[in-house]
Amino acid sequence: MAADYVPRRATELVSDALSDTRVVIVNGARQVGKSTLAERVLHGVPRRQSRFLDDPQTRLAAENDPVGFLDFDALTLIDEVQRVPELWLAIKNSVDRDPRPGRFILTGSARLLALQSLPDALSSRSETIELWPLSQGEIDGEPDGFVDAVFGADAVLSTAASRLHRSDYLARIARGGYPTAVQRDTPRRRGRFFSSYLNDIMVRDIKQVADIERAADMRRLITLLAARCAGMINMAKLASELTITEPTVRRYIQILETIFLIQLIPAWSSGATKRATRAPKLMFVDSGLASYLQAPRTNEQSGGLMENFVMGELARQLTWSETVAALYHYHDRDGHEIDAILEDNSGRVVGIEVKSAQSVRSEDLLGLRYLKQKLGSRMHAGYVLYCGADSLSFGDGLGCLPISTLWTTGVESTSQGRSIRHVP
Known part of the structure; x- marks a missing residue:
């Protein structure tokens, strides 16, 4: 070994x-x-x-x-x-x-x-x-217990101050989780890996799954999707930009899901939120590959990468957490949106907003407050995950946490049941 x-x-x-x-x-x-x-x-x-x-x-x-x-x-x-x-x-x-x-x-x-x-x-x-590609907890030797912790806690989570800043998170995003990329020390060497990885996908993986008429269109689609990281998918707009048919775009996206390049996060709705849209949200399975495809990027794209990064960590944890839950996003025709929603088998909901800033403003909680008003006690908690250091409670089951809480929070079994463990 x-x-x-x-x-x-x-x-x-x-x-x-x-x-x-x-x-x-x-x-x-x-x-x-x-x-x-x-x-x-x-x-x-x-x-x-x-x-x-x-x-x-x-x-x-x-x-x-x-x-x-x-x-x-x-x-x-x-x-x-x-x-x-x-x-x-x-x-x-x-x-x-x-x-x-x-x-x-x-x-x-x-x-x-x-x-x-x-x-x-x-x-x-x-x-x-x-x-999946390596999680942050696997890379750092941390617990990776956020999902179990948020559903297991009776109050808003609190954690020690984080030492990470926005630049640290962006560096982790660019590194990604493919083991070979993680082992490479410089952006240039990782870039060589990602370039080779994309070539292998085009030459081998996609051809194993399906015959595609124009490989160049598929390669252009991958680049366009990276620019829309963590955004909702508009098939008609993609087809127009690529000058190919909408059914072809749908087929190509299905192929990219089949080979684990991307994952579509379904829209969430309930009887209490009847104006919800149904469009899925795009997530790249590896943030490093998406970051490589975006370079150079805008500040708006950096925000999308941060959201993609958080959703990816949540998706990884859902494969091993004791809590059985599913990952969604929420967006309605009135402009309310929540970046990520976790719903467990009993119907409890945890809403998560992702902010790439190092501070939280009152308007950052509007979507969470709206959902809390609609769902009442069914909404177990709501969090803004951000690039700042401190965890704060805003009352009514809402709070903010450093993004690193995703992997530094653990859940331990005790003689009285399960307890939350926070790693500074």
């Missing part, structure tokens, strides 16, 4: 799934560390084998004899499984004949069950775990 390996929170998720599930699928973007994570899990297993389908000889063997390729009675890792669709039904047949848990770990750089080339054969036999 590499000496500079960063422990991933998904490791425990994969190990737990193998204990009771026949097939565990580790899905995620290229270069997020899926293969490294899977091998880390296999390291403690007495009998195992690994098959890497990026190797031409291995791929040829899988294509010619998928049944023989799987002939092993212990845990098998198959890396980049989307490269050989013929394996899918063979894996189904294998685990149906031998239904013991922990038979296969499959990794892929695309949302496997969304690919038309793969039959929907493992839906009741598998568990899928999405691996």
